[in-house]
Amino acid sequence: MSEFTFLFRGSDPTAQSPEEMQKSMQKWLAWFKELGEKGHIKYPGHPLERTGKVVTGKHKSVHDGPYAEAKDIVNGFTLIEARDLAQAVEISKGCPIFEAGGSVEVRPIRVLGM
Amino acid sequence: MEPSDHLFRREAGRMIATLTRVFGVHNLALAEDVVQDAFCRALEVWKFRGVPDNPSAWLLAAAKNRAFDILRRQRTARTFAPELGRLLDSEWTLVPAVEELFTANAIKDDLLRMMFSCCQARLAEEAQVALILNILCGFSVNEIASAFVSSHAAIEKRITRAKKLLAASKRLFDVTAPADFAARLPAVHRALYLLFNEGYHGASAETAVRAELCHEAMRLAALLLEHPLGSTPATYALSALMCFNAARLPARVNAAGNLTSLFDQDRSLWDRKLATDGIRLLELAATGRELTEYHVEAAIASVHARAPRAEDTDWTAIVLLYDMLMSVRPSPIVALNRAIAVAQHEGPERGLEAIGAIEDRDRLTGYPFYPAALGEFELRRGRHETARKHFHAALALARNPMERQFLTQRIGACERGDPRQPTILEPAARLQREIRT
Numbered sequence: 001m002s003e004f005t006f007l008f009r010g011s012d013p014t015a016q017s018p019e020e021m022q023k024s025m026q027k028w029l030a031w032f033k034e035l036g037e038k039g040h041i042k043y044p045g046h047p048l049e050r051t052g053k054v055v056t057g058k059h060k061s062v063h064d065g066p067y068a069e070a071k072d073i074v075n076g077f078t079l080i081e082a083r084d085l086a087q088a089v090e091i092s093k094g095c096p097i098f099e100a101g102g103s104v105e106v107r108p109i110r111v112l113g114m
Numbered sequence: 115m116e117p118s119d120h121l122f123r124r125e126a127g128r129m130i131a132t133l134t135r136v137f138g139v140h141n142l143a144l145a146e147d148v149v150q151d152a153f154c155r156a157l158e159v160w161k162f163r164g165v166p167d168n169p170s171a172w173l174l175a176a177a178k179n180r181a182f183d184i185l186r187r188q189r190t191a192r193t194f195a196p197e198l199g200r201l202l203d204s205e206w207t208l209v210p211a212v213e214e215l216f217t218a219n220a221i222k223d224d225l226l227r228m229m230f231s232c233c234q235a236r237l238a239e240e241a242q243v244a245l246i247l248n249i250l251c252g253f254s255v256n257e258i259a260s261a262f263v264s265s266h267a268a269i270e271k272r273i274t275r276a277k278k279l280l281a282a283s284k285r286l287f288d289v290t291a292p293a294d295f296a297a298r299l300p301a302v303h304r305a306l307y308l309l310f311n312e313g314y315h316g317a318s319a320e321t322a323v324r325a326e327l328c329h330e331a332m333r334l335a336a337l338l339l340e341h342p343l344g345s346t347p348a349t350y351a352l353s354a355l356m357c358f359n360a361a362r363l364p365a366r367v368n369a370a371g372n373l374t375s376l377f378d379q380d381r382s383l384w385d386r387k388l389a390t391d392g393i394r395l396l397e398l399a400a401t402g403r404e405l406t407e408y409h410v411e412a413a414i415a416s417v418h419a420r421a422p423r424a425e426d427t428d429w430t431a432i433v434l435l436y437d438m439l440m441s442v443r444p445s446p447i448v449a450l451n452r453a454i455a456v457a458q459h460e461g462p463e464r465g466l467e468a469i470g471a472i473e474d475r476d477r478l479t480g481y482p483f484y485p486a487a488l489g490e491f492e493l494r495r496g497r498h499e500t501a502r503k504h505f506h507a508a509l510a511l512a513r514n515p516m517e518r519q520f521l522t523q524r525i526g527a528c529e530r531g532d533p534r535q536p537t538i539l540e541p542a543a544r545l546q547r548e549i550r551t
Contacts, residue, residue, distance in 0.1 A: 016254075017123075017252070017253070017254030017257055018122035018123045018125075018126040018149075018153060018252040018254075019122065019123050019252065021122055021153045021154075021157055022117065022120070022121060022122035022123070024157065025117070025122075025156070025160055025161055026116075026117070028157075028160075028161035029116075029160070029161060029164065029165065032161065032162075032164075044162050044163065045162055046162060047161075047162055076158065076162060
């Protein structure tokens with residue numbers, strides 16, 4: 001088994017009604033539940049605040065960030081266990097984020113060692 | 115754990131009502147933003163961590179924290195609820211004052227306060243109903259438009275204007291003043307009655323949507339009953355009426371998705387528990403001196419509820435009750451319903467006579483059940499061709515696919531000369547849109 005991180009981007013629910021938001025949440029819960037039952041969740045991860053600071057350059061200048069457009073901001077991550085990248089990608093396709101126009105970045109976690 | 119159905123929608127009403135109390139009604143939009151924000155937080159956190167043990171408390175706490183943030187940050191820049199006044203000036207008084215507003219009992223009153231505020235006379239009745247659905251029941255403009263089979267733009271305009279008016283009303287309705295409460299209560303009853311009817315007789319073909327509207331009206335009526343000033347005989351009567359009608363909801367649309375008349379419904383599908391609740395509530399309504407239209411309508415519904423088969427219906431009692439309704443709240447629609455009961459009781463000729471005797475029956479032009487009733491009576495007399503013409507006239511007036519389908523079937527019955535026991539779709543006792551009573 002290998003480990004992967006799913007980086008979730010851009011599912012901004014602000015235009016939705018309470019009922020739609022609840023439905024969307026229930027889809028996420030169902031998806032996580034299914035992944036958990038199949039043993040794919042290494043660590044459920046965290047949502048990230050949309051605000052923060054970005055520190056850059058030799059002078060370590062601090063800016064309000066992230067700069068990216070709403071759809072490009074990473075707003076959460078999860079650690080996944082899968083056979084290989086292909087399976088991890090297959091798993092990501094069940095994510096409800098796509099219905100809201102968001103994306104999932106699937107990144108293999110590099111194995112440290114020789 | 116799984117969140118209960120419509121948790122967000124239901125909590126939206128509680129949170130907005132309370133936040134509006136904290137921020138002041140002029141900051142209604144701010145309260146709505148905070149609620150939206152709490153839902154976004156819940157969505158983000160719960161999907162990673164699962165639903166907390168007490169999701170309602172979680173949401174309320176998220177809204178409260180955000181409210182504290184805003185009060186602290188903007189207390190000089192913005193004016194908040196006048197009732198809170200100087201309590202917001204100091205941290206010592208702000209925290210207990212706001213905490214107090216977020217207790218369960220305070221929230222219950224806030225819901226009533228908002229409900230009464232939505233039912234002010236300056237708002238048209240349909241605007242009151244839309245506002246209640248939007249603010250207290252958490253329906254979006256889109257959801258209301260689809261339930262009312264109306265355009266998004268029309269509903270949005272209605273709600274935006276209503277909110278502007280509400281936000282300009284300086285302060286929320288005071289539910290602790292008995293005289294004001296009693297004076298506003300009939301308007302609240304009426305709005306809940308219309309909300310229920312929109313679900314029961316409404317135009318949306320989607321049964322689930324319509325049942326939701328009925329349930330919302332019942333939930334809000336139950337809130338009224340919990341309040342010492344709200345639990346009047348009229349509120350009991352209105353609640354009884356809703357129970358009796360809601361009991362029939364499971365049978366109103368048959369397996370094929372067609373509207374089924376009261377006389378054709380499979381009565382074994384009626385919800386016995388709701389009917390029993392209706393009887394209990396109607397007994398509780400039978401106190402005091404006031405006889406409202408809700409008492410009479412509930413009594414009529416109870417006669418139907420008590421009949422195990424359509425042919426067991428006590429039509430004598432129903433005609434008498436319609437006579438009573440005509441004296442409490444006369445309208446051509448009530449008179450038409452009375453004529454239908456007369457026809458059931460004494461035959462179609464007497465029914466036609468009763469229709470002929472409706473003085474202001476010109477106000478029924480445009481109401482599809484007027485020609486439909488004429489059609490039924492004529493069909494029952496064996497005058498198929500006349501009946502067919504009436505049903506065609508009704509079809510031209512039909513307001514939704516379910517009504518159209520029902521009337522098309524009746525036209526088919528005329529063409530076949532169908533001897534089957536004729537049916538009349540259960541028309542609204544009073545109509546909300548076409549005819550202003």
